[in-house]
Amino acid sequence: MSLIKVENLVKDYKINVKKKGLVGAIGSLLVPEYKMKRAVDNISFTIDKGETVGFIGPNGAGKSTTVKMLTGILTPTSGNVEIGGLCPYKQRKKNASRIGVVFGQRTQLWWDLPVIDTFELLKHIYKVPEKVYDENIELFSEMLGLKDFINQPVRQLSLGQKMRADIAASLLHNPQIIFFDEPTIGLDVVAKEKIREFIKYINKEKGITMLFTTHDMQDIEKTCSRMIIIDHGTTIYDGTVDQIKNRYGKTRTLIVEFGQVYDKIDLIPGVEVVDTKDNKKWLAFKKEEVHISSLIADLTNKYSILDLTIQEPEIESIIREIYEGGVNYDKSLSGGGKEVLSK
Ligand SMILES: Nc1ncnc2c1ncn2[C@@H]1O[C@H](COP(=O)(O)OP(=O)(O)OP(=O)(O)O)[C@@H](O)[C@H]1O
Ligand SMILES: [Mg+2]
Secondary structure (H helix, E strand, O other), rough: EEEEEEEEEEEEEEEEEEEEEHHHHHHHOOOEEEEEEEEEEEEEEEEEOOEEEEOOOOOOOOOHHHHHOOOOOOOEEEEEEEEEOOOOOOOHHHHHHHHHEEEEEEOOOOOEEHHHHHHHHHHHHHOOOOOHHHHHHHHHHHHOOOOOOOOEHHHHHOOOHHHHHHHHHHHHHOOOOEEEOOOOOOOOOHHHHHHHHHHHHHHHHHHHHEEEEOOHHHHHHHHHHHHEEEEEEEEEEEHHHHHHHHHHHOOEEEEEEEEOOOOOOOOOOOOOEHHHHHHHEEEEOOOOOOHHHHHHHHHHHHEEEEEEEEEEEOHHHHHHHHHOOOEEHHHHHOOOOOOOOOO
């Protein structure tokens, strides 16, 4: 059964249009002029219990706006949102007890208080039983390395420390669903990896359902099984991470380590050398045009070969292509939990 249901969701923002110059500015104050901006344009999807969904899209695509509607911070202009049968903006308090939210751009921790005091406050706000609280503090401290700074005021913390404390704070009350809106933004690779490991663990051990917004495709590859891509407020892809690689990552690379250095090699049609280093060559080809077995057979017939490695397409390059419009999609089909991209 679906835990999250989003149906034809729309959000329009009212933007105050400021006129130029002093006279214009005064005019704007006296007679404000507005225009409407559609940030989310008819999005539909459902998420089942325990699913891990990457929610991605270029800047300004409408991701944060959607997350805000799912968490009850914003009221939709039209459409429906249901979280475990609740309407988030109407039943905000009840919904809050079931969800956890991290906005990487903004902390929910009390700036002047030590981290542990925020945790204590949240324990009271969410009425977390003592035992659950103690267990969680221990688990999160251990896995996120909070011990070093748990007694320090939040304003003294580094970005990575703050983010780890924020993530712990969002999970103290054992929510069923977690919304992560860029929880790895600005972090170094080690810190990101630590957070991904933790996310994977809580998903597996606690069965938490997750919607994860990020611009780092490694976050998605390592923690999510499904991916929803939105652009200009509409869904352009909804499917598994593997599917997108198989269907849209059409170029493969075969890395060949030859027994000697060859300046030039003779290749079957459709294959080209994209890089050379000493006795190694990187051969690129389209998987529909060239059978990998024919390519390998041809090479081993003609040359002495020490090693062969097939490189799968990087998810980053596929997504880049989609964002840049290299993969066409049919907007009329968008939403509804189905794949809408087509090459
Ligand atoms: N409070 C607001 N008032 C007016 N327009 C807004 C407001 N918040 C967002 N927008 C606009 O709505 C659109 C979607 O913004 P949103 O923050 O949802 O994008 P996003 O996908 O989260 O982008 P990013 O990857 O940069 O975080 C943008 O065009 C943005 O300028
Ligand atoms: Mg955002």
